[in-house]
Amino acid sequence: MSWRYARPSRMEVSDKTTGHHLQRILHYSVAPCRPLPGSRPSECAIHGVDCDEVYPGIYIGDADSARNKVFLRIMGITHILNTAEGSRYGQVDTGHIFYRDMPNIRYMGFPMLDQPTTDISRYFYIASKFIENAISSGGKVLVHCLVGMSRSATCVLAHLMISKKMTAVEAIRTVRMRRDIRPNDGFLQQLADLDNELKREQTYSSY
Template identity: 50%
Template sequence: MLHTRDSSSLTHGSSYETPSISDLQQLLWLRAGSDNHMDEVWPNIYLGDAWAARSKTILQGLNITHILNAADGPYSINTGAKYYADLEIEYYGVEAFDDPSFDLSIFFYDAANFICRALNSSGGKVFVHCAMGVSRSATLVLAFLMIHENMTLVDALKTVSAHRNICPNSGFLSQLRDLDIKLNEERNRTRAFATRGL
């Protein structure tokens, strides 16, 4: 069963601290998800691979309205908006490489906002993919859950990996860690301000 927005965070207390990279990697070793071509990892968010991205039959069958390709470009999964021209699909491509030295964080907010707009559109269902659906695309879904669903990185990892086996590379985990620290500081500041305002 998919998590609902109500169960988003068990670790929202002000005592939460972002775990180390090695602790985050250990969380990912507890593989409970699947290795399908595509899995629903959050209500109306599907995470998957290039095979699923090229299967218009599957996309139509699931009524996918938006696609976020985290491996866009001529040397990767070169589908692009034209590939889906015969379907009513809004397309967004991120030309990213699954390399720990690649800075995927520059796309975190734009990708998260695209996913958010997709979910808020009428009947919106978004498919986020890369080549394997475990590193680049998973990282962007995790960033969305942290930015728009107010989850900690730990909660986001647990939520997604309960439905799909994911494995963001060490560089992407480090970038998510930085985002987690920043968002946690913002939450603590907001809480402190709200407490003072009482």
């Protein structure tokens, strides 16, 4: 399956990415309206879950999509990344035990809260490796948090930057074409920091 995303114009690229810059891109990017070819959005409506395929094999969803085992089986989900693991307010209390009757599911959980002060960057490379392992093995991965807009979206954006070599702007535009996402300001700044880090690495590797 071929995949294309919109590259930013030269006017949109600065030497250093900032969280404020990503806020503007997020605000003015295309509203989600285009399902991927071959996707089955009707299944989401039938099962009452909020879930979208934002890149081939990568789904961002809410807590209901992660808890609905019938939906997971129908969609062929093989990996689940819970970016809000826990029992506190705003978290989703699932885990390995919850999916023990689904031996085909591989699970990973991060105990994060949706707060600007949360250090989500510590999970960027771990999340990306988990997602890439799912895709490279021919599987499908559901990345979720409580509502599927901030923590889960941030991890997917980081994956697209790390593994698919997208800039932060390209990643945001790619996901926003298919889902409404709203990472908090702290997460956007951490994505900006990752973007700058990856740019430096690319520059050094070119020498």
